Amino acid sequence: MKTFEQLYTAWVDGALTKDEAAAFEKEHPELLKERDDMSKLKKLLQDNLVPAKLAHPEFFTSKLMEQIVPAERSLPSWFRVPRLAWGGAASLAFAFLLFLLIIPHPWTPQPEYVAEVLKTTTTDPKISATVDSEKGITLIKLDGVENVPDDEDLTR
Amino acid sequence: MNLEGRTSVLSVSGGGFAESVEQDDIALVQRCQKGDALAFEQLVIKYRSKVFSMIYGMVQNEQDAWDLAQEGFVKAWRSIHRFKGQASFYTWLYRIVTNVAIDSLRRKGFKKTAEFDDDIAATEVEPGSKTMPRPDPMPHQGLEREEIRLRIELAISKLSPEHRAVIVMKEIEELQYNEIAEALGCSIGTVMSRLFYARKKLQSLLKDVYENL
Numbered sequence: 381m382k383t384f385e386q387l388y389t390a391w392v393d394g395a396l397t398k399d400e401a402a403a404f405e406k407e408h409p410e411l412l413k414e415r416d417d418m419s420k421l422k423k424l425l426q427d428n429l430v431p432a433k434l435a436h437p438e439f440f441t442s443k444l445m446e447q448i449v450p451a452e453r454s455l456p457s458w459f460r461v462p463r464l465a466w467g468g469a470a471s472l473a474f475a476f477l478l479f480l481l482i483i484p485h486p487w488t489p490q491p492e493y494v495a496e497v498l499k500t501t502t503t504d505p506k507i508s509a510t511v512d513s514e515k516g517i518t519l520i521k522l523d524g525v526e527n528v529p530d531d532e533d534l535t536r
Numbered sequence: 537m538n539l540e541g542r543t544s545v546l547s548v549s550g551g552g553f554a555e556s557v558e559q560d561d562i563a564l565v566q567r568c569q570k571g572d573a574l575a576f577e578q579l580v581i582k583y584r585s586k587v588f589s590m591i592y593g594m595v596q597n598e599q600d601a602w603d604l605a606q607e608g609f610v611k612a613w614r615s616i617h618r619f620k621g622q623a624s625f626y627t628w629l630y631r632i633v634t635n636v637a638i639d640s641l642r643r644k645g646f647k648k649t650a651e652f653d654d655d656i657a658a659t660e661v662e663p664g665s666k667t668m669p670r671p672d673p674m675p676h677q678g679l680e681r682e683e684i685r686l687r688i689e690l691a692i693s694k695l696s697p698e699h700r701a702v703i704v705m706k707e708i709e710e711l712q713y714n715e716i717a718e719a720l721g722c723s724i725g726t727v728m729s730r731l732f733y734a735r736k737k738l739q740s741l742l743k744d745v746y747e748n749l
Contacts, residue, residue, distance in 0.1 A: 389728040390728060417746075418735060424684075425708070431586075431709075432589045440605070441580050444606050447606070
């Protein structure tokens with residue numbers, strides 16, 4: 381059973397059968413003027429509300445695809461896990477790398493070079509200095525220094 | 537191939553051609569469902585003008601219509617895996633973009649109190665009631681086309697989002713009742729009822745315009 385509104389709309393749009401339209405008009409003779417009104421309204425709308433034209437349709441599509449493609453296609457599927465999880469894993473890996481590189485370990489090979497002597501001149505010409513760097517040790521030898529007495533307290 | 541030209545006859549043609557257009561759509565949708573964005577791009581090219589036009593008819597603003605059409609297509613892409621082919625792709629897409637437009641209009645604060653309500657019983661509107669012209673004096677002659685268009689846009693802006701949708705689909709897009717019902721996700725009876733109230737409202741707002749043309 382159609383309501384009045386439904387019958388009226390179908391009548392205005394010419395969607396009723398001939399018999400249905402005749403029955404409706406017989407029941408509502410006062411509406412005949414209404415149909416003219418509605419026809420004028422429909423014509424007014426159809427004449428003046430022409431479909432809007434999309435300006436720059438190619439730009440529209442390219443902007444749209446920018447939203448779709450980066451999100452869905454450029455990233456491999458394994459990357460779509462939550463970013464927080466990947467961030468945490470990356471931080472742990474970085475910390476482990478720092479541990480390996482910076483903190484000395486027993487197995488880290490010790491450098492052979494110990495020190496570099498830049499100058500061996502002395503203020504006393506009687507004393508000469510020579511440098512011997514072998515087996516990872518830098519040895520400075522002083523020749524011509526007076527003997528230190530055995531009873532000299534070197535701790536002072 | 538001019539896809540936009542082909543789709544322009546979709547709603548008015550029947551038989552083999554319309555079926556072949558739908559077959560094309562189904563093939564593209566199946567590719568989309570496998571993640572093929574290029575297939576979706578073809579659907580966008582095919583329907584962008586009609587979608588934009590429909591949304592523009594509802595929101596009456598070019599920039600808003602542009603943004604909402606973009607939003608509608610993005611939503612369609614994200615939910616395309618849910619498309620089962622029970623309706624045509626075009627109807628399914630229309631449903632998404634119409635909802636986007638209706639939601640937008642609601643967010644912008646449409647005042648429903650000023651609108652006809654579908655729930656109002658028929659007895660509240662006399663079957664033969666004569667709608668009255670606006671009391672404000674309007675020029676009886678020489679209304680320029682632009683003025684008329686603005687009057688119509690103003691009148692449409694006073695309709696609820698749902699009533700705007702049916703008026704645009706029926707009077708501008710010239711869709712059939714069943715197509716509008718599918719696009720809006722409601723019954724044909726509801727569509728006809730909404731058309732009744734929307735037209736009554738427009739009749740009261742625009743009587744002085746169409747009677748003096």
